[in-house]
Amino acid sequence: MTSTPWLAAMISPGQDFDGAPRLRKEFRLEEGHGGVVKAMLRATAFGIYEACINGTQVGDDVLSPGWSAYEWRLRYRSYDVTTLVTPTSVLGVELGNGWYRGRLAWHGMANLYGSELGFFGQLDIEFADGHVQSIASDASWQAGPSATTSNDLYDGQTIDARRLHKGWAEPGYVPGADWTGVRELAFDADRLAEPVGPPVVRAGVVRPVEIFTSPSGRTLVDFGQNLVGWLRFTVQGEAGQAITVRHAEVLEAGELGVRPLRSAKATDTFVLSGGLDSFEPTKTFHGFRYAEIAGWPGTLTADDVEAVVVHSDLERTGTFECSNELVNQLHRNIVWGLRGNFLDLPTDCPQRDERLGWTGDIAVFAPTAAYLYDVKGFLQDWLLDLAAEQKAANxxxxxxxxxxxxxCPQPPEFPAPESSALWSEASVWVPWALWEAYGDLSVLANQYESMAAHTRRVEGLLSPAGLWDSGFQFGDWLDPDAAPDQPWAAKADTGVVATACMYRTARLTAQAAGLLGKHDDEAHFEALAARVRNAFAEHYVAASGTIRSDCTTVYALAIAFDVLETPELRGFAGNRLAELVRDNNYRVSTGFAGTPFITHALTDTGHVDEAYRLLLEEGCPSWLYPVTMGATTVWERWDSMLPDGTINPGEMTSFNHYALGAVADWMHKAIGGIRPAEPGYARVLIQPQPGEGISWARTSLKTPHGEVRVEWTLDGGAFRLEATVPAGVAADVVLPDGERHTVEGGEYHFACAPAPVLDYQASR
Structure with a gap:
């Protein structure tokens, strides 16, 4: 059915009802029009909502409508509820604070978008004769209390089972004296937007692996995996008894390590009714592996509780596995980090008083994300918010x-907001990553205005010399050599980092302009890129080839972004980068800027062995050090937990941050051997580059044209490769000895020694 015009109003309860009101509207189907052919509910809220018809949830989504740039985009979701509507029905809604009215960021502030919760919804019922009956939110609805007495995404939820009032969303329920009416709020329906990305859903369940008593006598539950979601259980105990659940990612000295949460309480409380109570706190979420449970009646067992995993509903597309189990665990950690932080938007972390959509993290992680999952709609939706925020900020x-x-108030000494290299680059780098992964030109078309606006703004920030060397920069954030309380104090010169980023941005914007037929813009941005490249060479590259600050990050970026003007300079940079890596005993020496690109830079300049040894190093700092410490997600800091088991003393420490997991992009392309030769894998490059420490690898990817599979082994010095190419797709296969083959859809087998090819056969 075609959606009818909006008749709904944004309605708010007459009382706040502890920040979790219930709303209901009872109605009868109009007669004389035949049977119901279709019934569609469209709904959104100031806050978060859960909608039901006659007591049955209308969808599988949770935490809807999620978090968007509410000032310009309030998304609504649509539900087919044809089977739920009866001659007399009740449309019921529960509201919560969510991102709209709950606490956000680390400043202790709430109500950033408004102080009143609201619901906006319309149920359109189409009958056999074409007549449409609309039940819209308006002043005729009723509002009352729910069983939730407090709710906040950071602090948790309290549910009092004595206030459940079963049947409140079913026909015939008579609201008590504590129910009130509603009032209509001022609301411009032009802000309504249909979502591009998927909803947040319950994506799985994890059972406890151990229940034990801490040194202080507390009951702790270990789920064996750092995850995002909440606990769910059914229990019976004395009426009024409270069960309290605190959450944390790690233990310290055998107790919950809650200091990294900062001010987030991450605590749920459940008050028993005296009967059999089922609890699920769906108005909050937590990042945790461990739960401390107090007040449980009787003895808690592993069969009593489960952890519900919550994230956006994404399809898994890419896999990777190899002979090194530590590397496999690292890859699993990267996948779980994505799952935990892709909760309606790409966040930095899911546990402390932050959980924000930091642009720098996704700018470098987008290629990895687009391999592991189908994130096209998810990131396109977020990019619409980016463009809206950007447009409002000139x-x-x-x-x-x-x-x-x-x-949020910033300290007086904090600089005024301005474009920041790598972070603001998300406006260009993320759309480009989606273009490369999916080959959909509409992504670039939709975001081009945003891409060009960012590039032009930074053009205006360049010095007369053509360098981006002024203003605040995050730079190579969290360089492992920086002090815990000075994450910005990196070895890499911030001007070098920013100018290299700007060169890449100008080139990508020029390429996007060319693809879209905007040739004047293409010429302008190509000239801008050339100007920045020349300035980089003149001011940052010595005659010897040394780049200012002479550290791994500056060489990695210069190589990966192709900033260097001659093959000789590129060769020097690759050799110097490999030398620095060796001199540091293959320990990581890069932060957020350099880490995603260093293994690519080493491999692309012929230093495959150094790239492998860097990946496989287990000492701190390294990618595998957290794995040896039992990590099940990627950490924010290389040493979020110190070797003695204590938590890093810095105030900013997360154990679920995907940014440093961007190395998986290199694992997929260099170890696994799959990369797009053309956008969207319309043509595929299969080129595994084996190195010491890994004797086999297998990887697969569901592309827009079908699944690509690659598996290789090293056996007694012989390299054997099996590849599956989708029908209608050409693949360029490059073997380690340099032999090249071009094949089309089918299954293929290759083998080579360090020198000539030994065997080649193809089957179609």
């Missing part, structure tokens, strides 16, 4: 999207 791409920080 072209400035904020460091978080949605930009909650613009409402």
């Amino acid at each position: 072209g400035l791409v904020p460091i978080t999207v949605p930009d909650a920080l613009k409402y």
Whole structure:
């Protein structure tokens, strides 16, 4: 059915009802029009909502409508509820604070978008004769209390089972004296937007692996995996007894390690009714592996509780596995980090008083994400928020999207907001990553205005010499050699980092302009890129080839972004990068800027062995050090937990941050051997580059044209490769000895020694 015009109003309860009101509307189907052919509910809220008809949930989504740039985009979701409507029905809704009214960021502030919760919904019922009956939110609805007495995404939820009032959303329920009416709020329906990305859903369940008593006598539950979601259980105990659940990612000295949560309480409380109670706190979420449970009646067992995993509903597309089990665990950690932080938007972390859509993290992680999952709609939706925030800020791409920080007070000494290299680059790098992964030109078309606006703004920030060397920069954030309380104090010169990033941005924007037929813009941005490249060479590259600050990050970026003007300079940079890696005993020496690109830079300049040894190093700092410490997600800091089992003393420490997991992009392309030769894998490059320490690898990817599979082994010095190419797709296969083959859809087998090819056969 075609959606009818909006008749609904944004309605708010007459009382706040502890920030979790219930709303209901009872109605009868109009007679004389035949049977119901279709019934569609469209709904959204100021806050979060759960909708039901006659007591049955209308969808599988949770935490809807999620978090968007509410000032310009309030998304609604649509539900086919044809089978739920009866001659007399009740449309029931529960509201919660969510991102709209709950606490956001680390400043202790709430109500950033408004102080009143609201619901906006319309149920359109189409009958056999074409007549449409609409049940819309309006002043005739009723509002009352729910069983939730407090709810906040950071602090948790309290549910009092004595206030459940079963049947409240079913026909015939008579609201008590504590129910009130509703009032209509001022609301511009032009802000309504249909979502591009998927909803947040319950994506799985994890059972406890151990229940034990801490040194202080507390009951702790270990789920064996750092995850995002909540606990769910059914229990019976004395009426009024409270069960309290605290959450944390790690243990310290055998107790919950809650200091990294900062001010987030991450605590749920459940008050028993005296009967059999089922609890699920769906108005909050937590990042945790461990739960401390107090007040449980009787003895808690592993059969009593389960952890519900919550994230956006994404399809898994890419896999990777190899002979090194530590590397496999690292890859699993990267996948779980994505799952935990892709909860309606790409966040930095899911546990402390932050959980913001930091642009720098996704700028470098987008290629990895687009391999592991189908994130096209998910990231396109987020990019619409980025563009809306950017347009309102005169072209400035904020460091978080949605930009909650613009409402939060900053210290007087903090600089005024301005474009920041790598962070603001998300406006260009993320659309480009989606173009390469999916080959859909509409992504670039939709985001081009945003891409160009960012590039032009930074063009205006360049010095007369053509360098981006002024203003605040995050730079190579969290360089492992920086002090715990000075994450910005990196070895890499911030001007070098920013100018290299700007060169890449100008080139990508020029390429996007060319693809879209905007040839004047293409010429302009190509000239801008050339100017920045020349300035980089003149001011940052010595005659010897040394780049200013002479550290791994500056060489990695210069190589990966192709900033260097001659093959000789590129060769020197590759050799110097490999030398620095060796001199540091293959320990990681890069932060957020350099880490995603260093293994690519080493491999692309012929230093495959150094790249492998860097990946396989187990000492701190390294990718595998957290794995040896039992990590099940990627950490924010290389040493979020110190070797003695204590938590890093810095105030900013997360155990679930995907940014440093961007190395998986290299694992997929260099070890696994799959990369797009043309956008969207319309043509595929299969080129595994084996190195010491890994004797076999297998990887697969569901592309827009079908699944690509690659598996290789090293056996007694012989390299054997099996590849599956989708029908209608050409693949360029490059073997380690340099032999090249071009094949089309089918299964193929290759073998080579260090020199000539030994065997080649293809089957179609």
